[in-house]
Amino acid sequence: MNGRRSWGRIALTVYALLGFVYLFVPIAFIIAFSFNDPEGRFNLVWQGFTLDNWLNPFAEEELTDAMLYSLRIAALSTVAATVLGSLIAIAISRYDFRGKAGIDLLLVLPLTTPEIVLGASLANIFLDIGFNRGTSTIWIAHVMFSVSFVALTVKARIRGFDWNLEDAAADLGAGPWRTFRLVTFPLILPGIIAAGLLSFALSLDDFIITFFTAGSQNTFPLQVWGGSRNGTPPQINVLASLVLVVSVAIIGLGSVWQRIRLRSGHQV
């Protein structure tokens, strides 16, 4: 029986390893094709190795502009969504009130509605009331779908938070604002940061809803979509690889920072 169990474990390990290979094959291709020297307008077939794309990562002006535009929108919507979503999460975790179940449902519904429905409904109302589509409409849409993600993430992370700490602070003479700033906020901050990063990533990568709510200026995904029809410069792969490297660096620095804090005695 022991033998059978260990064979099962080996089989599972191999299966999981193959799963990870599957996850990373496209990433390997994205990086490899950032060094490709394509002959036509499409970066579809391997032609030859070149460093040109990496030496001129910003050579495709429209693509670079689109990336900067996407980063700007992601920053703007992350700020708004993180504030609105965290306030909702604090309210549901901290207080009991009438209509709580309704709020929970309202938060889940945008996540169980296909993006194409959300995009079409927003484009429809903007057209109907004669509001021109552009940066502000993309921002409105991104904040809308991020609020739910932020609220649910922060809520999950502050489950088990001891709200008696607030009473303790009040007993020691701290006012509500001081209590929040010095006690509550630092303790729930890791959850808020995690939710903010999630909302930034969601905004940066959103395609379908943005496709419906954008004006004439393209975000990065919209520019890539256009490229899939008109020509895909290898700079797409260079910028994608750069985003990947920066994300890994941020996550790596985050975990190093956390370890240093833990070692120096801060328990988070």
Place this chain on the structure above:
Amino acid sequence: MPYGLLSPGVLWLALFFLLPLAFLLRMSLSTRENRYTGETTFDWNWDNYTGAFSDYGEQFLRAFGYAGAATVLCILIGYPMAYFIARYGGAWRNRLLGLVILPFFTSFLIRTLAWQNILADEGPVVSFLRATPFFAEDYQLLNTPAAVIGGLTYNFLPFMILPIYVSLEKIDLRLLDAAGDLYATPSGGFRRVVLPLSLPGVFAGTLLTFIPASGDFVNAALLGNPNTTMIGTVVQDQFLVQLNYPVAAALAFVLMLIITAAVLIYARFLGTEGLTV
């Protein structure tokens, strides 16, 4: 106090989620007056709904068929991976989860374009398969339904792995030892103890995979052919290209209603605990 904290976010969702849906419902019952400007009048026109099934039944079936196939594949690939991480990940658990998410820091569209590279006729997979005696000389993968389903599976796999992992992680693995002490075989212990307890995770993962997959049009556009278009393709085309807002609105509503019905039926079998994780 709670209402003060809630109101800004809830107001946002009311104005930019609920209200647009109400406007969309109204649009789905309107008639298009001008095919160039897209002008419409509201006149309780139910034809948009009857036309949805007669004209686009095929695209609906394909959307749910492809999304269903991708969801099943995600469970088959994702469940063992989540189980492996939860059971044998040890100190590496968080790093392995990080590896699951890492590929998704590159854009959704670019990942799908990478599958074009992989599955292209000159690409490695097709070249290899053509060299084997089992596949024809002109065998193709790109621009086939299999490629679309494969793309959907890949793009939504982490949304299956993560919730299953969360539900597996909550299980006290000593239950398996207990089952073994009571003479359950390893597979019996898994089937009767672990699997039932992890179903909420499978349920949540299924929602997070099936819903976006059934409304998707990107994979069908980049990896499929004109005969693999899904309902998302039609909604997008009717709305943004044909300016036929009433038809697009009705199709969007039908899609949403079918998904809601499917979720409710599915929830009756598996419970709803996983929904609000």
